[in-house]
Amino acid sequence: MSEIVLKTIVGTIVLALFGIIFGLLYKGIDRKLSAHMQARVGPPIRQPFRDVMKLFTKENVIPRHAIPWIFNLAPLAGLVATISILLYIPIGGFEPILSGSGDLILILYLLIVPSLAMVVGGFASGSPYATVGAQREMVTMIAYEFPLAIIIVSIAWKLNQLGNVDVFALSTITANPVWNTASGPLGIIGFAILLIVLVIVTPGELSKIPFDAPEAETEIAGGLLVEYSGRNLAMFYLTDGVKTVIMASLIVVLFFPYNLSNILGITGVYTTYALDLIFYLLKVFLVILFSVTLIRVGVARLKIDQIVYTYWIPLTLLSLVGLVFIMWDGFVTVP
Amino acid sequence: MFSIDTGSGFWNPILWVLVIIIAFLMMYILRSLGRKDYRKTTEQIKPFLSGNPELEKDKMHVRGSNLYWGFRESLKGFYNVLLKLHSGNTSDYILWFVVIMAIFFIIIGVI
Amino acid sequence: MTSIEYIIDHSPALIIAIPLLGAFLTPLVSRLGSRIRNVFVIIVAMLTAFLVFLLASDVFSDGIRTYIFGSQDLTTPVVRILFEVDGISIFMAIISVLLSLLAAIYSWSFMKKYDGLDKYYTLLLLMTAGMLGMELTGDMFNFFVFLEITSISSCALIAFWTHKGEAVEAGFKYIVVSAVGALFVLFAVALLYGQYNALNIATLANTIQYSFLDKIAFVLLITALGMKAGLVPMHMWLPDSYSQAPSSVTLILVGATQASLYGVFRMCFTLYGGVFADGILSSMTVGWFIVVLALVTILIGVTMAIIQTDFKRLIAYAAVAELGYMFLGIGVGLTAMGTSYGKTALDGGVFHILNDALDVGLLFLVAGSIYYATKERDLDRMGGLARNMRYTSMFFIIGLLAVAGMPPMNGFASKLLIYESTYQLSPILSIIAILSSILLLAVFVKVFHSVFMGPELPRFRDVQEVPRSMLLAMGIIALIIIVIGLIPGIVVENIVQPAANSLVNHLDYISHVISIGGV
Numbered sequence: 001m002s003e004i005v006l007k008t009i010v011g012t013i014v015l016a017l018f019g020i021i022f023g024l025l026y027k028g029i030d031r032k033l034s035a036h037m038q039a040r041v042g043p044p045i046r047q048p049f050r051d052v053m054k055l056f057t058k059e060n061v062i063p064r065h066a067i068p069w070i071f072n073l074a075p076l077a078g079l080v081a082t083i084s085i086l087l088y089i090p091i092g093g094f095e096p097i098l099s100g101s102g103d104l105i106l107i108l109y110l111l112i113v114p115s116l117a118m119v120v121g122g123f124a125s126g127s128p129y130a131t132v133g134a135q136r137e138m139v140t141m142i143a144y145e146f147p148l149a150i151i152i153v154s155i156a157w158k159l160n161q162l163g164n165v166d167v168f169a170l171s172t173i174t175a176n177p178v179w180n181t182a183s184g185p186l187g188i189i190g191f192a193i194l195l196i197v198l199v200i201v202t203p204g205e206l207s208k209i210p211f212d213a214p215e216a217e218t219e220i221a222g223g224l225l226v227e228y229s230g231r232n233l234a235m236f237y238l239t240d241g242v243k244t245v246i247m248a249s250l251i252v253v254l255f256f257p258y259n260l261s262n263i264l265g266i267t268g269v270y271t272t273y274a275l276d277l278i279f280y281l282l283k284v285f286l287v288i289l290f291s292v293t294l295i296r297v298g299v300a301r302l303k304i305d306q307i308v309y310t311y312w313i314p315l316t317l318l319s320l321v322g323l324v325f326i327m328w329d330g331f332v333t334v335p
Numbered sequence: 336m337f338s339i340d341t342g343s344g345f346w347n348p349i350l351w352v353l354v355i356i357i358a359f360l361m362m363y364i365l366r367s368l369g370r371k372d373y374r375k376t377t378e379q380i381k382p383f384l385s386g387n388p389e390l391e392k393d394k395m396h397v398r399g400s401n402l403y404w405g406f407r408e409s410l411k412g413f414y415n416v417l418l419k420l421h422s423g424n425t426s427d428y429i430l431w432f433v434v435i436m437a438i439f440f441i442i443i444g445v446i
Numbered sequence: 447m448t449s450i451e452y453i454i455d456h457s458p459a460l461i462i463a464i465p466l467l468g469a470f471l472t473p474l475v476s477r478l479g480s481r482i483r484n485v486f487v488i489i490v491a492m493l494t495a496f497l498v499f500l501l502a503s504d505v506f507s508d509g510i511r512t513y514i515f516g517s518q519d520l521t522t523p524v525v526r527i528l529f530e531v532d533g534i535s536i537f538m539a540i541i542s543v544l545l546s547l548l549a550a551i552y553s554w555s556f557m558k559k560y561d562g563l564d565k566y567y568t569l570l571l572l573m574t575a576g577m578l579g580m581e582l583t584g585d586m587f588n589f590f591v592f593l594e595i596t597s598i599s600s601c602a603l604i605a606f607w608t609h610k611g612e613a614v615e616a617g618f619k620y621i622v623v624s625a626v627g628a629l630f631v632l633f634a635v636a637l638l639y640g641q642y643n644a645l646n647i648a649t650l651a652n653t654i655q656y657s658f659l660d661k662i663a664f665v666l667l668i669t670a671l672g673m674k675a676g677l678v679p680m681h682m683w684l685p686d687s688y689s690q691a692p693s694s695v696t697l698i699l700v701g702a703t704q705a706s707l708y709g710v711f712r713m714c715f716t717l718y719g720g721v722f723a724d725g726i727l728s729s730m731t732v733g734w735f736i737v738v739l740a741l742v743t744i745l746i747g748v749t750m751a752i753i754q755t756d757f758k759r760l761i762a763y764a765a766v767a768e769l770g771y772m773f774l775g776i777g778v779g780l781t782a783m784g785t786s787y788g789k790t791a792l793d794g795g796v797f798h799i800l801n802d803a804l805d806v807g808l809l810f811l812v813a814g815s816i817y818y819a820t821k822e823r824d825l826d827r828m829g830g831l832a833r834n835m836r837y838t839s840m841f842f843i844i845g846l847l848a849v850a851g852m853p854p855m856n857g858f859a860s861k862l863l864i865y866e867s868t869y870q871l872s873p874i875l876s877i878i879a880i881l882s883s884i885l886l887l888a889v890f891v892k893v894f895h896s897v898f899m900g901p902e903l904p905r906f907r908d909v910q911e912v913p914r915s916m917l918l919a920m921g922i923i924a925l926i927i928i929v930i931g932l933i934p935g936i937v938v939e940n941i942v943q944p945a946a947n948s949l950v951n952h953l954d955y956i957s958h959v960i961s962i963g964g965v
Contacts, residue, residue: 004350005353008350008353008354008357009353009357012354012357012358012361013357013361016358016361016362055369056368056369056370057369057370058369058370059370059372059373059374059379060369060370060371060372060373061373061379061380062373062380063380063381063382064380064381064382064901065382065392065395065830065900065901065902067832067833067898067899070832070899076359076362076363076366079358079362080355080358080359080362081355083354083358083362084351084354084355084358087354098347098350098351098354100338100345100347101338101345101346101347101350101351102345102346102347102351103343103344103345103346104344105344105862105865105866105880106344106346106351106853106862108880109851109852109853109858110853112852112884112887113852116887116891119891120891120894123891123894123895123899124899125382126382126899126900126901127382127383127384128382128384128395128396128397129383129384129385131397131402131895131899131900132397134895135402135403135404135892135895136405138402138403138888138891138892139403139405139406139888141884141888142406142884142885142888145880145881145884146877146881149876149877149880149881150873150877153869153873153876153877153880154873156343156869157869157870157873160343160869160870165342165343166342166343166344166345167343167344168343168344168866169344169345226383227382227383230369230370230373231366231368231369231370231371234366234369235362235366303405304404304405305404305405305406305408305409307405308405308406308409308410309409312409323873327873336935336936337932337933337935337936338934338935339859339862339863339934339935339938341790341794341862341863341866341867342786342787342790342866342867343787343866343867343869343870344862344866346853346858346859346862346934348853348854348859348931348932348933348934349932351853351854352854352932392830392901392902392903392904393903393904395901396829396830396900396901396903397895397900398825398826398829398896399755399825399826399828399892399893399895399896399897400755400825400826402892402895402896403752403753403888403892406752406888407752407753410749413749414749414753417746417749417750420679421682421750423682423686425618425619425622425623427682428619428622428623428680428682428683429622429623429626431679431680431682432623432626432627432669432670432673432680434679435669435672435673435677435679435680435739436665436666436669439665439668439669439735440662440665442731442732442735443661443664443665443727443731443732444661
């Protein structure tokens, strides 16, 4: 019992530092790459670290119409909840620290908390721009939950069909990669469709273009973060970085949980750890490249009712088609 | 003992609360590295309205029914039908009761 | 036999008798003064709650307990009424008595300025007695009688503010719906009595053959009790009556609606349990029908809730959606009878009854507090109240997180059970349930902004925090919500699973009456 408590405490500290440092690092890489895609030079990779440092030296203004205790508490609560998700995901190919105490549904709900904290913070700012941005964020959340729920339940359902127990637990999902569970071409196509839908859901979760109507700088002057400054804004900035790492890790864990050491057959404790960690970081980088950077520089921003339409009609139907393919997987086989 | 196991997943709230407490302490310490002061009596605390004048408070507050416009707009057809069905007529309430009873009769009788 | 055992032996009768007696004594006591009357009502409610908890500790450890009103010799055909208390009965009774105790505490300050309070408290105690009677009885006609008692006293309480036209209209709609429902229940009871010459649920369950008249009775019972429980599309009376009643009455109305839900359980699983077990009627047809209606309930509940502008109407539609979750649990439990995931779904549905009563109850009490402080119920006319009403806004945040099913509140635990069992029947069920959870969160965040956030409006500058008894009632509920959220395993193992088990083991229910010689 006390072993779990000790593991939890140490794990939290280590993973919090890991999440923040790598979150900011990936943010920097993302800005550099998108700048090169737009034929600019872009900031150096350690720019986000400098941004956070600078935000900490700015004044922390609380507007007149805000509710102070909620205004100050929301960014902190968002960051804390986001860090707690890290303990349930297999980072770097290792077992999650709290692997027997939380599953995929918990992660799904905890992913709501950072956006919810931004929404509550926006509402608590007392400014009309912030209110409009906050309700847009809430509507975006409603929109992307539908395809996300379909993806998660489909994967769990398929694993359950094959007789596994505890199918929502991440340790079971990483032990049975989804491409191996598909017994025919329909299954593979179904899972590929779900992967594409998840890649399009990710910018919605992270409030990046084309789904960043809540933070539209050009329309509503910064949206729900308009009244935030100083250390509160730094908390939100860090939350965004950590959440990027988490979403990318989720895609890696659900669809590409392969460990390099298993493939290459390498043994030896520290070599496997180091190799797995590096391979994992590489996979996360590739996912961020495709789902955040490429999409961000390629398309324009959607209107809020277009966002709801996009997620609820085409993407939901697409993921339902994927679910149907997975359900019919056993009936069509390659001759 | 403190966790529930559903056969397809599990949840242990006590460990999660422990994580939250530790992360909260860490982030609180991190946050207190920043500045906490601001000039309270100057123009800083007025809301940012891109230079537009601030009207009286009743007109500045965004009311509840304006929220979620995007959601309501994109599901307009659905809501038209739904609101028409909720007519408020007591005889409509009993009508729905009879309809469900009839459907249930058919299901039990035929299947 | 010690005195405690003696009390437990007679507690089923005492649990009904004490509130009934209290109800009839309240007009007399109120002649002595309003404060004495309030204290009297709270003492009666606390005494009933104490007896219910005592009985609960006995039933959860020892099993079913029966109580006979009338001739003790069960073989002679003399008219008697049998109370049979099993796990699910006492579970619902705990919820009902807790809700009425909290309503009594809340009403102390909330209703202080209104007239006719002696009638109010009488009806409140009468409603408590009716709900408890519905849940503890083992006799069909007695169930109908208590159903009528609950309906009539609730109707009077809904229309309590007779100076407002909409309250009287809501009371009228409620009594029409209740009367139709209760009459169809009576018709079904008459059909069963005519065939088998017995009114006792256990006896009927033992001797029922699935004849043509039994089919008609089944449909009538499920549909009528489903309408009283708020199944879509027969739910439209629910927002009207929940929103026009005073908030403490709405709290008990939640309990009354759930007592009708208990009636659906009892009819499906116990009375017709043998029919399902023997395979004469496949439980899949009825189960799928209830599952489809439950899905529609969830969706229509949340989509109507998002666009409301009246505070209590919005919470009432959210309550309809939560009822959909409970029906989903029952439906999957019926359809998948015998499998382990069906049992888990039933656990989740039953657990959700407890959680939903607490969560939605807390939200209604907050709505009542806002009405008490500002006399407003329209969301478009409120704003900025978090500055003046700090405790109320904190309780609202707890209620919001609990209703949306966010960890670590109790809503997450029961919704986890429901999601992770219903997906095995069909993935679509879990998907719609998860989606509606987010929609519920959106609904209440909208309310949070409209009521509590924003600049300080000059109209509300003098608004103060609500009096202590209202804060006490809300605080007790919030505390229970957090405690259940932190130790869900203990609650599920010791309280929910015995209740769900007693539903599935209908033979246990029957044999308990037959073994003591009943016919």
